[in-house]
Amino acid sequence: MNTLLLLALLGTSSPSEARRTPKPQPPTMEQGAADLLADALASTEAWSELRYLCDHIGHRLAGSVGLEQAVAWGAEQMEADGLITSLEPVQVPVWIRGEEQVEILSPLPRRLEVLTLGGSIGTPPEGLSGEVMVVGSFDELSERGAEAAGKIVLFDDPWVDYGQAVSYRGRGAVVAAEHGAIAALVRSPTPASLGTPHTGGMRYAEGVPEIPAVAVTLEDAAWMRRLVENGETVRVSLKLGAHRDGEAPSHNVVGEVKGREHPEQVVILGCHLDSWDVGQGAQDDGAGCVAAMEAGRLLAAMQVAPRRTVRVVLFANEEFGLSGGKAYGASHADELEHIVAALEADTGAGQPLGFRVDMRAGDTGERDEALSAATIAALEHYMPLLEDIAAVQLESSWSGADISPMVKKGVPGLGLKHDTDGYWPIHHTTADTFDKIDPTLLAKNVAAMTVMGWILAEMPEPLPRWNASAE
Amino acid sequence: MNTLLLLALLGTSSPSEARRTPKPQPPTMEQGAADLLADALASTEAWSELRYLCDHIGHRLAGSVGLEQAVAWGAEQMEADGLITSLEPVQVPVWIRGEEQVEILSPLPRRLEVLTLGGSIGTPPEGLSGEVMVVGSFDELSERGAEAAGKIVLFDDPWVDYGQAVSYRGRGAVVAAEHGAIAALVRSPTPASLGTPHTGGMRYAEGVPEIPAVAVTLEDAAWMRRLVENGETVRVSLKLGAHRDGEAPSHNVVGEVKGREHPEQVVILGCHLDSWDVGQGAQDDGAGCVAAMEAGRLLAAMQVAPRRTVRVVLFANEEFGLSGGKAYGASHADELEHIVAALEADTGAGQPLGFRVDMRAGDTGERDEALSAATIAALEHYMPLLEDIAAVQLESSWSGADISPMVKKGVPGLGLKHDTDGYWPIHHTTADTFDKIDPTLLAKNVAAMTVMGWILAEMPEPLPRWNASAE
Numbered sequence: 001m002n003t004l005l006l007l008a009l010l011g012t013s014s015p016s017e018a019r020r021t022p023k024p025q026p027p028t029m030e031q032g033a034a035d036l037l038a039d040a041l042a043s044t045e046a047w048s049e050l051r052y053l054c055d056h057i058g059h060r061l062a063g064s065v066g067l068e069q070a071v072a073w074g075a076e077q078m079e080a081d082g083l084i085t086s087l088e089p090v091q092v093p094v095w096i097r098g099e100e101q102v103e104i105l106s107p108l109p110r111r112l113e114v115l116t117l118g119g120s121i122g123t124p125p126e127g128l129s130g131e132v133m134v135v136g137s138f139d140e141l142s143e144r145g146a147e148a149a150g151k152i153v154l155f156d157d158p159w160v161d162y163g164q165a166v167s168y169r170g171r172g173a174v175v176a177a178e179h180g181a182i183a184a185l186v187r188s189p190t191p192a193s194l195g196t197p198h199t200g201g202m203r204y205a206e207g208v209p210e211i212p213a214v215a216v217t218l219e220d221a222a223w224m225r226r227l228v229e230n231g232e233t234v235r236v237s238l239k240l241g242a243h244r245d246g247e248a249p250s251h252n253v254v255g256e257v258k259g260r261e262h263p264e265q266v267v268i269l270g271c272h273l274d275s276w277d278v279g280q281g282a283q284d285d286g287a288g289c290v291a292a293m294e295a296g297r298l299l300a301a302m303q304v305a306p307r308r309t310v311r312v313v314l315f316a317n318e319e320f321g322l323s324g325g326k327a328y329g330a331s332h333a334d335e336l337e338h339i340v341a342a343l344e345a346d347t348g349a350g351q352p353l354g355f356r357v358d359m360r361a362g363d364t365g366e367r368d369e370a371l372s373a374a375t376i377a378a379l380e381h382y383m384p385l386l387e388d389i390a391a392v393q394l395e396s397s398w399s400g401a402d403i404s405p406m407v408k409k410g411v412p413g414l415g416l417k418h419d420t421d422g423y424w425p426i427h428h429t430t431a432d433t434f435d436k437i438d439p440t441l442l443a444k445n446v447a448a449m450t451v452m453g454w455i456l457a458e459m460p461e462p463l464p465r466w467n468a469s470a471e
Numbered sequence: 472m473n474t475l476l477l478l479a480l481l482g483t484s485s486p487s488e489a490r491r492t493p494k495p496q497p498p499t500m501e502q503g504a505a506d507l508l509a510d511a512l513a514s515t516e517a518w519s520e521l522r523y524l525c526d527h528i529g530h531r532l533a534g535s536v537g538l539e540q541a542v543a544w545g546a547e548q549m550e551a552d553g554l555i556t557s558l559e560p561v562q563v564p565v566w567i568r569g570e571e572q573v574e575i576l577s578p579l580p581r582r583l584e585v586l587t588l589g590g591s592i593g594t595p596p597e598g599l600s601g602e603v604m605v606v607g608s609f610d611e612l613s614e615r616g617a618e619a620a621g622k623i624v625l626f627d628d629p630w631v632d633y634g635q636a637v638s639y640r641g642r643g644a645v646v647a648a649e650h651g652a653i654a655a656l657v658r659s660p661t662p663a664s665l666g667t668p669h670t671g672g673m674r675y676a677e678g679v680p681e682i683p684a685v686a687v688t689l690e691d692a693a694w695m696r697r698l699v700e701n702g703e704t705v706r707v708s709l710k711l712g713a714h715r716d717g718e719a720p721s722h723n724v725v726g727e728v729k730g731r732e733h734p735e736q737v738v739i740l741g742c743h744l745d746s747w748d749v750g751q752g753a754q755d756d757g758a759g760c761v762a763a764m765e766a767g768r769l770l771a772a773m774q775v776a777p778r779r780t781v782r783v784v785l786f787a788n789e790e791f792g793l794s795g796g797k798a799y800g801a802s803h804a805d806e807l808e809h810i811v812a813a814l815e816a817d818t819g820a821g822q823p824l825g826f827r828v829d830m831r832a833g834d835t836g837e838r839d840e841a842l843s844a845a846t847i848a849a850l851e852h853y854m855p856l857l858e859d860i861a862a863v864q865l866e867s868s869w870s871g872a873d874i875s876p877m878v879k880k881g882v883p884g885l886g887l888k889h890d891t892d893g894y895w896p897i898h899h900t901t902a903d904t905f906d907k908i909d910p911t912l913l914a915k916n917v918a919a920m921t922v923m924g925w926i927l928a929e930m931p932e933p934l935p936r937w938n939a940s941a942e
Contacts, residue, residue: 193665194667
């Protein structure tokens with residue numbers, strides 16, 4: 001008996017059975033990655049799915065009919081794609097935008113294009129009005145705090161990056177109210193505008209009066225600043241119908257490809273299915289969802305499953321208080337030690353550049369840079385597999401909002417990193433629409449999610465993680 | 472007596488008078504251009520004036536309070552700048568935008584961001600609704616004309632250039648109505664959009680039913696096309712309060728610097744003071760006006776006036792039927808032979824690139840390319856004077872709308888040519904605001920208008936023109 005025949009017989013119960021149904025062997029890491037990459041780049045499935053989601057379901061705010069249609073659609077698609085699909089309940093808050101009328105009353109009456117910030121209260125039915133106080137930062141408001149009482153504070157912080165800009169959107173109303181303001185206007189967090197207001201979430205704080213908060217355009221913020229700098233008194237009126245309306249049931253949508261060797265070890269590919277209530281949620285985060293779903297489809301279509309389980313999770317609600325990710329983290333608390341990595345795509349559909357690695361101490365939730373460095377070192381070896389699409393960067397940074405409740409407990413987090421030049425100007429606006437999606441770049445996003453999903457699910461040892469005993 | 476003393480005495484009546492008040496000499500062409508260029512680049516007057524016009528007067532549609540405030544402001548500024556100022560009556564049409572509610576009814580109800588086209592009729596108070604027929608061109612509508620009856624035609628012509636795009640805005644309603652359509656939607660004529668509709672003028676035609684016409688965003692046009700291509704029936708409703716309201720009196724604003732040698736020969740520096748009723752009309756055409764006004768101020772401030780008269784004309788109404796330019800051409804019909812050139816600035820405040828030369832046969836109004844070539848040859852000699860601001864191109868092309876009634880009668884026309892990459896996306900939108908103006912580029916625009924005004928007013932012989940006998 002020669003060696004080849006001996007090898008062929010190993011692992012089979014009899015020579016005849018081995019000839020009839022040769023057990024398929026998993027591809028090598030390299031071959032699997034090459035095949036998946038080629039399939040992802042050749043596929044137009046994600047493109048077609050995103051077109052359907054945008055054009056026929058449309059935007060998908062928590063609590064809306066659109067989100068529930070998207071939940072049903074996501075489950076149906078993944079079922080059809082051969083994934084083991086399930087729905088996991090999530091309660092989501094309901095907020096209604098209602099009427100929006102904001103006007104400069106003086107010195108020159110004009111209607112302003114605005115978007116009420118998500119979660120904001122409305123005004124009394126007759127509206128409210130007041131003098132505008134323009135500040136460039138929280139620090140400036142602190143210094144001039146005594147002037148703010150009874151006024152409408154405009155936060156006109158110049159764009160540096162999204163992280164800085166969004167702090168005014170999130171906390172502006174609270175900080176303004178602490179100084180006695182009656183409403184907050186926030187310069188839209190964007191580097192560019194064509195008369196385009198940007199909505200997004202805001203928060204109130206215990207013990208601080210709730211005041212309405214709206215996003216204004218870069219153009220109107222700049223105008224009000226110039227008027228005030230010129231010594232004019234600017235008066236604005238707001239009539240806003242925004243209100244909260246309790247909670248509604250929704251679902252995280254889950255689709256699994258069971259691992260061949262360690263089915264209990266799970267790699268999560270995540271995104272969020274909800275969007276703001278303007279535009280189509282094409283880049284935020286429709287693109288991330290179809291990239292994760294298509295990665296799931298391609299991995300499910302392999303002749304031999306990856307070593308570990310791959311689980312696509314379409315989180316129900318990220319934009320409006322993160323209840324999808326929070327519910328998932330809570331209901332899977334007992335499983336977290338088996339979640340070997342969570343990879344999220346949620347910064348558009350621009351050129352994928354690589355991955356942000358986000359390793360935290362599970363007891364404090366703090367970033368662990370030594371562990372991030374070790375994880376980056378472990379992944380470096382595989383990055384040549386993504387060289388064809390130039391998505392090879394690895395950096396220690398924030399990963400993704402939906403997976404953050406898990407990542408803070410020590411689950412290794414990764415975020416797909418994009419070129420975001422085209423993303424911030426359309427994010428949370430009426431312009432986040434399917435026409436902005438480049439099919440070639442979308443396919444590269446699919447390829448990046450698929451190949452990284454394969455690497456994480458197939459690498460011989462899982463990524464390092466905070467709690468060694470969890471292995 | 473030495474030669475220097477002899478020269479100093481020439482042209483003076485007595486030695487004592489010569490010492491007291493030496494008669495100032497005009498600078499050479501080169502020195503005058505260099506001084507004016509330096510003054511223009513150092514001045515912030517145009518910037519300050521444009522800021523006032525945008526922020527404190529705002530948009531200036533024909534028939535609006537804003538236009539009349541701008542007329543008074545323009546005259547006051549030029550008077551203060553030392554120009555001989557006058558107002559010339561113009562009747563302007565009045566059109567009121569009114570309410571605008573356009574919605575997709577099916578397959579997915581959504582409000583659309585639109586701007587009714589200027590001059591459009593409204594709908595009946597209860598609105599109107601119908602199925603959308605999407606066409607990519609007038610040719611496609613002709614081929615499929617039988618389908619249009621009772622429908623709402625969407626002209627979804629892809630952007631090539633403004634000239635092509637604007638033909639659908641201008642004529643779309645007429646062509647659609649000729650095929651029995653009940654309303655026209657026009658893709659906004661722009662290469663880029665962030666959910667941004669563009670208004671602009673449209674026309675009706677004798678004997679063709681008047682139907683409402685609105686501009687939709689690139690995003691919504693693309694969405695409706697995709698839905699229809701996917702086999703969906705798209706139904707839209709329109710409720711528009713637009714209506715015409717007779718005419719109103721207004722004025723062209725004129726400011727002159729009298730020529731020292733040929734005061735009867737006139738160089739016009741033109742622009743239009745009106746704007747659309749959204750945004751601030753900062754680039755269209757506030758920037759052109761302050762460039763022409765500042766050129767007038769700098770030329771008026773010269774110690775010795777240019778050889779010919781320079782006349783700044785702020786035309787009252789370009790956007791809405793050109794009544795400013797038409798009235799000017801008609802009331803100055805007898806003077807046209809003495810108007811040696813008309814230079815207009817009306818394509819924004821981007822980098823000035825040079826000048827479009829527009830020579831017409833005065834009997835037919837047709838472009839005369841041989842004459843354009845001769846004019847370009849005559850100007851080539853002076854273009855090194857504009858080399859410092861790189862505004863040295865000369866090409867045979869259209870000059871400007873306001874001066875076109877004169878140019879068609881044989882007046883040599885010039886248009887300041889710009890880099891328009893940043894212009895078309897904001898043109899006729901809420902985003903045409905002062906924040907988009909770059910002060911350095913605005914100063915270069917002032918320099919281009921001033922130096923070319925100087926060249927045209929100072930060159931020994933005026934430009935060649937159609938009717939030699941008119942010289």
